[in-house]
Amino acid sequence: MSRPTLLALQILVAVVCIVLWQVLSTVPVFGKILLPPFFFSNPLDVFSQIVKWFSSGVIWKHLGITLTESILAFVIGSTGGVLVGFWFARQPLVAAVFDPYVKMVNALPRVVLAPIFALWLGLGIWSKVALGVTLVFFIVFFNVYQGVKEVSRTVLDNGRMLGMSERQLMQHVYWPSALSWMFSSLHTSVGFAVVGAVVGEYLGSAAGLGYLIQQAEGVFDVAGVFAGMFVLSAFVILIDYGVTLVERRLLVWRPTASDGRG
Amino acid sequence: MSTPTAVALEDAKVAFRLGDGRVYTAVEKAHLAVAQGEFVAIVGPTGCGKSTLLNVAAGLLKPAAGSVKIFDRPLAGLNRDAGYLFQADALFPWKTALDNVAIGLEIQGTSRAEALPRAQKWLTSVGLGAFGGRYPHMLSGGQRKRVALAQVLIRDPKILLMDEPFGPLDAQTRQVMGNLLLDLWNADRKAVLFVTHDLEEAIALADRVVIMSAGPSSRIIGDWRVSLPRPRDIFEVRLDKEFHALHREIWSVLKDEVMKGYAQSTQAAEAV
Numbered sequence: 001m002s003r004p005t006l007l008a009l010q011i012l013v014a015v016v017c018i019v020l021w022q023v024l025s026t027v028p029v030f031g032k033i034l035l036p037p038f039f040f041s042n043p044l045d046v047f048s049q050i051v052k053w054f055s056s057g058v059i060w061k062h063l064g065i066t067l068t069e070s071i072l073a074f075v076i077g078s079t080g081g082v083l084v085g086f087w088f089a090r091q092p093l094v095a096a097v098f099d100p101y102v103k104m105v106n107a108l109p110r111v112v113l114a115p116i117f118a119l120w121l122g123l124g125i126w127s128k129v130a131l132g133v134t135l136v137f138f139i140v141f142f143n144v145y146q147g148v149k150e151v152s153r154t155v156l157d158n159g160r161m162l163g164m165s166e167r168q169l170m171q172h173v174y175w176p177s178a179l180s181w182m183f184s185s186l187h188t189s190v191g192f193a194v195v196g197a198v199v200g201e202y203l204g205s206a207a208g209l210g211y212l213i214q215q216a217e218g219v220f221d222v223a224g225v226f227a228g229m230f231v232l233s234a235f236v237i238l239i240d241y242g243v244t245l246v247e248r249r250l251l252v253w254r255p256t257a258s259d260g261r262g
Numbered sequence: 263m264s265t266p267t268a269v270a271l272e273d274a275k276v277a278f279r280l281g282d283g284r285v286y287t288a289v290e291k292a293h294l295a296v297a298q299g300e301f302v303a304i305v306g307p308t309g310c311g312k313s314t315l316l317n318v319a320a321g322l323l324k325p326a327a328g329s330v331k332i333f334d335r336p337l338a339g340l341n342r343d344a345g346y347l348f349q350a351d352a353l354f355p356w357k358t359a360l361d362n363v364a365i366g367l368e369i370q371g372t373s374r375a376e377a378l379p380r381a382q383k384w385l386t387s388v389g390l391g392a393f394g395g396r397y398p399h400m401l402s403g404g405q406r407k408r409v410a411l412a413q414v415l416i417r418d419p420k421i422l423l424m425d426e427p428f429g430p431l432d433a434q435t436r437q438v439m440g441n442l443l444l445d446l447w448n449a450d451r452k453a454v455l456f457v458t459h460d461l462e463e464a465i466a467l468a469d470r471v472v473i474m475s476a477g478p479s480s481r482i483i484g485d486w487r488v489s490l491p492r493p494r495d496i497f498e499v500r501l502d503k504e505f506h507a508l509h510r511e512i513w514s515v516l517k518d519e520v521m522k523g524y525a526q527s528t529q530a531a532e533a534v
Contacts, residue, residue, distance in 0.1 A: 035443060152350075153350075154348050154350045154351065154352045155351075155352055155354060155355075157322060157352070158346070158348060158352035158354075159354075161320060161322070161340065161341075161345070161346040162365065162413070162414075163342065163366075163369050163417070169369070170353065172357075172365065173354065176354070176356040177356075180356065182422055251357075252397065253356045253357070253397040253398075254355070254399070255398075255399035
């Protein structure tokens, strides 16, 4: 299928959905409105709400807060994950001792930590960052741990035979291998950083996209809830696109599935 | 005056402790000497421990008994005089071909600015001058072997250890690579220990062909000198009468071991 056709079909899906939504929420079918506006609002209202947010400029502050929280959560969580992952992989004893605890903490649904973080760190951005960090950390940690442990035996032996010292092996073999695993989970970890931020805001805050949605919900403003959801989706798609660009730059050396050769 | 011995395995025995506590003896009392400038090929049936023997010479593996001497000095730790060409892909996948070759020098402390032009020269001499910017996954299997060869040779090791380096390649590429190896080797004649299961390849390349018996507890059971004139062309040398005579002679010994090795591996499979 050619690109324009595909794009046309993709847009068609959106148009059909929005038109159906608009029609079903405003025009009675057999004397009954199938999507009551109180519960479902309608696309026009949602759209005008979004326009109002952007034209008045209030949305920028919330977007900025959520973005800051996501970035901080990602950076802190990744750094911690890389360092601990590296340490555990190089010290099997440490890894063995901490193994059950790591599993236990990772098994915990992170949302229940939100109230604790709110208590400890207040309603500002840091309680949201902390929630995001607990999500990002484990993804990066497991990937880096795996990456260091699964360095190809042959590549390692080759490094040794070429005369690499332990430090050089670290720099030229373990480190790039671990980073490549970390980058392969980049989409997931960035996504989780945003999840942490938004869920944290939703559960208690004074600003951010999650706060916006929660406020709208509190006054039964369904158009506001949907508007918040759409802005959030667009926000995540933009970030994800950014991640794709970074990835393409950093992982040029990696074969992609579409490559003919293995 | 005799030439110095580059690699000497003296009654080297290699054994592994298995998971269930038993000891598996891979190689029993191997005695082998490679003189400086000599190209020795080790041939044996699958699973005879020929790669194991190479790892002992590289210092990647410690012999259970006996000793390894490199230029008449007992080997402790890794063999710093040796370059090792692996059977599997051993290039650093996150480095370009050029960086993969340059790294051998950079490790020794050569500055990058100095290492890169020399790496480029080596890439050119293995026929990949225009491919320096490619990452290993963008190269074919044969091209990757060429880069690996340059990576090892740029350090100018006194000894070359090769573990079925052309094993994964197709028949034509193997011959081309064999000729490339002979050309490069001819320039300065390093001591080479070349492991292969392909007797024809061994005779075409080497000065001496060493045959190992089927494992476990395999031993060296034959040692033939190949007196075909050098420089050789692998395509041509295979048509030589002497080549055929030697091949027939060695094969008559090797055949039994191959059958034994095959029988053992099928029995082992049935036992499981």
